[in-house]
Amino acid sequence: MPIPTAQGVHKRSLLRDHAYESIRDAIVDGTLAPGERLRDQELEGWLGISRTPIREALLRLERARLVIATPGRATIVAPVDLESTIDSQQVAASMHELAARLATPLLTEDDLKRLEAANERFAGSLDRQDVSGAIEADDDFHRVFVARSGNAVIPEVLERVVPVLRRVERMRFASFAGRGSVDQHAAIVRHARRGDADAAAQLNRENWLSLRYTFAE
Numbered sequence: 001m002p003i004p005t006a007q008g009v010h011k012r013s014l015l016r017d018h019a020y021e022s023i024r025d026a027i028v029d030g031t032l033a034p035g036e037r038l039r040d041q042e043l044e045g046w047l048g049i050s051r052t053p054i055r056e057a058l059l060r061l062e063r064a065r066l067v068i069a070t071p072g073r074a075t076i077v078a079p080v081d082l083e084s085t086i087d088s089q090q091v092a093a094s095m096h097e098l099a100a101r102l103a104t105p106l107l108t109e110d111d112l113k114r115l116e117a118a119n120e121r122f123a124g125s126l127d128r129q130d131v132s133g134a135i136e137a138d139d140d141f142h143r144v145f146v147a148r149s150g151n152a153v154i155p156e157v158l159e160r161v162v163p164v165l166r167r168v169e170r171m172r173f174a175s176f177a178g179r180g181s182v183d184q185h186a187a188i189v190r191h192a193r194r195g196d197a198d199a200a201a202q203l204n205r206e207n208w209l210s211l212r213y214t215f216a217e
Contacts, residue, residue: 016053085164089211096145107192
């Protein structure tokens with residue numbers, strides 16, 4: 001077969017992904033605050049990689065609406081704004097609704113136990129005001145439905161939109177408002193145990209749409 005002439009494609013791809021994930025996580029956890037300027041030289045020193053994969057990562061972050069790039073001027077961390085949050089949560093809610101609808105008839109007893117265990121960890125993290133632990137447990141909860149759904153496109157779409165919501169989740173889970181998600185998760189599990197895919201899907205959708213109330217608090 002013809003051999004492509006490009007060299008080092010996989011290595012560069014890994015560097016780009018590393019840069020994307022590192023910058024994304026720093027934006028989500030607040031290390032890089034809204035409005036902060038992202039300078040190539042400083043990012044190179046922090047990440048220990050060259051400018052090319054960093055620029056590729058920044059373009060990906062711009063498409064994810066986590067940074068704002070002005071040609072010839074500066075790249076800054078995007079603000080946490082209502083419009084981006086609503087756009088992202090509508091897509092995320094639809095994807096998680098679909099995942100629950102597809103997955104519920106296929107859930108095993110082990111899956112249901114993982115859902116219950118994840119919600120217990122979620123509640124415990126909220127009690128301890130461990131925001132990072134709460135986000136991790138929330139991820140574990142919803143990941144059960146996404147994995148069991150069997151639809152490979154769902155996680156690809158979620159990877160694009162969920163990072164925007166992570167910053168709002170951190171605000172929500174740092175307040176008492178996050179406690180409502182514990183009860184929502186429990187209700188989702190109850191309906192999933194009964195095999196009621198429609199109810200589990202609708203509650204999953206409502207759970208993700210509840211983030212909009214963070215802006216009203």
